Amino acid sequence: MNPYDYQILPKGLKMKLMKICDLVDPSDKKKRTYREINLSKNHNHSIAELVEISGGARLFVVRQSRDCDGTPLYSLSHDPWSLSNWIHGFSEDVIKSV
Secondary structure, eight states: OOTTEEEETTTTEEEEOOOGGGSBOTTOTTOOBHHHHHHTOOOSSOTTOEEEETTSOEEEEEEEEEOTTOOEEEEEESSTTOSSOOEEEEETTSEEEO
16 A cells, blocks of 8 residues: 555545645646756756855855755855765755855
């Protein structure tokens, strides 16, 4: 049994749960899901690029990743070649290139 299926009353009626990111974006002309739209986006900041976060601190991009719905995310550090001491989970709307 799929963990996203569950039994509701009356007996035998099943309802399929869906993640919000798998819904079709009504404003998208290609009728893609939010996840498909996010996965088609490229990262705008490269590794070792100096960026400024919305609080004014300047840090280096040390890793590019994505969250569960495909949104591009960044890990930042004070040292562009650091293998530790990263701050994870910055989206593109809170950082800008310097």
